Amino acid sequence: MSAKEYYHDLDLVKVSQLVNARVHNVDNAGQSALAATLGADNKGLVIWNTEASSAGSAGALLVWDGTQFVQQAVEIEGDLIFRGVLMAADYTAVPVDYTDAGSQYAIGEAGTLTITGVTTYVPSASVQTGDQIVFTAPDTVYVIQRNDEEATESTLGNVQLATQAEVNAGTQATHAVTPATLQGKLVAQRYARSYSTTLNLTALTPATVTHNLNLADRDDFVVNVMRGNSQISVDVDSLNVNSLTLTSLVSLTNVRVTVQGASAA
Helix, strand or coil, X not given: CCCCCCCCCCCCCCXXXXXXXXXXXXXXXXXXXXXXXXXXXXXXXXXXXXXXXXXXXXXXXXXXXCCCEEECCCCCCXXXXXXXXXXXXXXXXXXXXHCCCCEEEEECCCEECCCCCCCEEECCCEECCCCEEEEEECCEEEEECCCCCECCCCCCCECEECCHHHHHHCCCCCEECCHHHHHHHHHHCCCEEEEEEEEEECCCCCEEEECCCCECCCCCEEXXXXXXXXXXXXXXXXXXXXXXXXECCCCEEEEEEEEEEEECC
16 A cells, blocks of 8 residues: 655644544554564554454554553553562562552462562562452552462461361361360360479478369379489378378478379369
8 A cells, every 4th residue: 555654743733633544553563563663762653453452352552662562551540450460570570650559460479579669568568379469559559368268288278167076076177276175175185284393391291282283173183202313202182173282201302293183174
């Protein structure tokens, strides 16, 4: 097709219109050939690539930015603009032009975000594969947790809390134990607790040992008395679930006493 060449601007003085005008149509090869002839002085040159795609349609509008053709899209203030997928190597290389409010990225690799210029991460800079991040300002990023799969020993995800019956049975492999249900299981199984202390014994004088073990049975415990690396025997009397007395016929120093028993709570 023949074409008339213009070496001057056309000023339509804000009145005249271009009616039924078409943007320069090229295919991929034509775009590459044209790009080879352009430079910084050609910024703003517009083409329609008939082989590219935009929003599901055949063809895309592209503008020369001085070094390459970039695809254009209508941006609505306050809308989300998907900018692509971020791998760990990209965390510090996000283009400044792509950190405006509404810029959205998908996380392709777990890690800690260190985006240049960003000072605030909500709730934190730690991200997992599948998360999304949204800029609310060039220095503020919100992390949207998208890792909603079931948690395993190797995968971060959601868990369901185990019931007391499940904890007591000890066969459930996918529900989580809480401190309260763990304590309930220990109490149900009369778990043993221990208490140790060092004291001096005066001859024929009961010495009170307050162990505070809250024994399930005041008479259900074991006492071990050591002195000088040897086990010794003294008289033991249980006062209540939290204390007992030791009595020796002779005075003894540095006596090590250990009490063990099933706790009621």
